[in-house]
Amino acid sequence: MLLLPFLIEVDSRGLTVRLRGVTTRLPWESVEALTVTEIAESWHLDIRLAPGMKLGGRLPSKRDRQRVYTLLPMDEFTVAPDEVIAALQRCGGDRIDAEQYLQHLAARRTLARFVAEYNAEQRRTAAEKGGGSSAGSDLRQRAESPE
Missing domain, CATH: 2.30.29 (PH-domain like)
Known part of the structure; x- marks a missing residue:
């Protein structure tokens, strides 16, 4: 078409x-x-x-x-x-x-920043301990999956 x-x-x-x-x-x-x-x-x-x-x-x-x-x-x-x-x-x-939409965008950006900071902190902690952790990827998957 x-x-x-x-x-x-x-x-x-x-x-x-x-x-x-x-x-x-x-x-x-x-x-x-x-x-x-x-x-x-x-x-x-x-x-x-x-x-x-x-x-x-x-x-x-x-x-x-x-x-x-x-x-x-x-x-x-x-x-x-x-x-x-x-x-x-x-x-x-x-x-x-467009107020509701702008609030929606702001909330998505805030959540994305939080997830990025959380995952970076998890990687730092894991690196300091000398091991790996999947907690950050678990949080990212939960944040991206619809409920």
Whole structure:
């Protein structure tokens, strides 16, 4: 199956979104909200438009009786998710709601740092004792496995 590329351009006047070969220019006044939401253990960028506005190339879903379009999973952008959110916040201001996602990223980074520091400490301790230990790899496996 051939999938056409997704493109989103952000500037001070609004968004230009290209989905499935259809380009839609959305001035900021027509965008009620851009949110990053968790759907089935994946984070997605959603857009809610003002009444009467439509986004070409995508069918909306109804949430709280409002038309919402899911644009793209955050991990499928070609730039880092932090950069995507920063650009949207710079231009879209308070229309952007990514707080839960940013907290999720911060928690993942904190956990990764903790695991790395713990494993380094375990290796140091094992080296000082002159033996090996699998405790660090056990912790890494538990931290990476879904529960």
